[in-house]
Amino acid sequence: MITLYGKSGERFCDGLSRRSFLSVGALGFAGATLPKLLRAERTAGIGRSHKAIINVMLPGGPPHQDMVDLKPDAPSDIRGEFKPIGTNVPGIQISEHMPYMAKMMDKFAIIRSMVDSQPDHDLYQCLAGLTRKTRGIAGGIASMGAWASHLYGSVRPGMPAHLTLMHPTGHKQWGDPGTGGFLGREHGPFRLGKGKDDNKGLNTVENMTLRDLSLERLQDRHALRRSFDGFRRDLDEASKEFGSLDEFEKQALGILSSSQMADALDLSKEDPRIIERYGKPDPEWRADGAPKMTTNLLLARRLVEAGARYVSLNFSRWDWHGGNFD
Template sequence: MLTIKGPASRYCDGHNRRSFLKVGALSFGAGGLSLADLYRAEAASGSTKSHKSVINIFLAGGPPHQDMWDIKTEAPSEVRGEFQPISTNVPGIQICEVFPKLATLMDKAAVIRSVVGCRGGHDGVQCLTGWDGNSLRNLGGRPSIGSAVAQIQGPVDPSVPPFVGLAAKTRHVPWSDSGQAGFLGSAYSPFKPDGPGMQNMTLKGISFDRLADRRSLLTELDTMRRDIDISGTMEGMDAFGQRALDVLTSSKLVDALDLTKEDPKIVARYGDGKPYKYQYDGAPTCNDQLLMARRLVEAGVRVVSLSYGRWDSHSENFDMVRDHGGKLDQCLSALVTDLDERGMLDDVAIVVWGEFGRTPKINAKAGRDHWSKVSCAWMAGGGLKTGQAIGATNRLGEEAVERPVDMQEVVATLYHTLGIDTHSTTIADPTGRPQFLVDSDPIAELIS
């Protein structure tokens, strides 16, 4: 098994790791699929080279909609909570006081206050696919956005995977899901730089020079085998193997994951999200993952997914929102500003949301419980029509009373920003039957 050691870097879990890629079994899902296999599958799909991207930020646990983008000042005290609304730079739109930086960027974002269709599961399946987790389960399940995009559009650059999952490992395992490939198979699972394959990030004495020598040897061996292969299979294997080695010998992916190569001022702008508080069985507040996401899309990744914080606030809801919200305000505003300054914002769509909302009534532990009737989302970039608030809930934040937005509409909008027409684009399931990506249209207010 051949692995390559690159520059040292520190990931959000605090461990020193070596940025690496492995020829034999890169960390694509749980199956340890070879990179050459991935490229064979991508070639069969017919890749395109346009480069639009999505950064999907999952607020695992269910963020409290009425303590974020939909403050209910007219509600009674047992519903209203402790926060006050603040004005944004878009007249008439107010958001929670813990987001002062995002308030100054409201013209570049849109808040959706009426997300519906949450099935109530404590996982990110709907945020990653748009579908209930039981949909087509007998065929392997629906593919996530990143997996579908990898199959439809393929890589922008042969040395950069089209789909990267940064979700940190969590004790409640579903919250660390970066998106499954479903019925597409493990060839389209996300590349996880902090996944199980991290244990193999050592070259064990093999330098890049020695790798080049081995490449030459492998080429000679493959040529010899091809000479006796009347079927022509070896010729194709040479091409896919070459692309796998392109990843190994390219610095693009390794450099994108190495934040020591970033301007220290930019790193400081994002912050690190420490100390990690209210984490429990959820994800840490890794602010630097948002910076890593920007570096990855800049390097050519089409879809980056990550899990930020632990929002399952059955107790101490307001203390949690002050902590998580303040940190999210810093890194998310930094991401928008960073992309804008680099001229990338129109090409990169950002969505921030969770699996459901929280109860209107505050419980005896100063917490809010699960509430699947309505949730919220925050979106920016991707050429969307921003500077608006879409939908509304009633006075108590119980249900959508104006412009309900289904979770599938949000996912359809993300596909739209990637240049994928959800009306006409299908992917074949294992039976050969074409399956549409979602059943809903994109959010008209954001694209028309």
């Protein structure tokens, strides 16, 4: 689990107090269906709730036998060198190098039964349950984020339900957040990053903004304000043909006519003490995605607070074939 620190003392529109962090861990619906959840909210007088997911992918896969399933009784040629330590949950032990996680193990759900369908460096099968080579489904497989968008929709105008901060990687499969698949491209991810995109139908930053606004330009308040001013002057004329736009284009227009996205990406509005807790990027670290990985964790939290339903990002690289203990 990753703790994403945020503002304290705020309250959601449904009256629940905001905690100072968002906990990211294994997700389970526990048998609850969407109709039941919506019916319960309506009965309680609650409008559309802001349930959200921040999905942090660890490309290459960190070794579970050295983190959460150490197998201390296994033969020496199977178990690793790390020692297990107890946690605040009786019967659960994890690596000695994760003492903070051990103190809040009751907030985690460890899944030890998941395996991939083929030996491939592919995030797609983690997000969709199948590989891109799976045939027989018209339109393609819908990713986890697409389902969140389809079932829950946007929380606020001007903020897409499904976004991705995944950075380009040496293995392009490590930066693949999936698509809207058969649910439609309007449920695909709005990509807030640069890099190669070989996935047909994936919503890139160019067709998201209609004006080639990169993440850096979205964070440039002066350039963004000029773009918005020009866009609003043209909006009245464009609105005459608004009905002919598809849902994806309407979302893009909504983003450009609202400041929700820009405000979420403006880190000058974040408490410097919170930024410090996330850690400063190291420009000397040249691994995949460096040095923006810590910043992306902070941006993901801000996007969720601004109304996103699902934000995906990838963190570092874990594809070590040896030398783990050097």
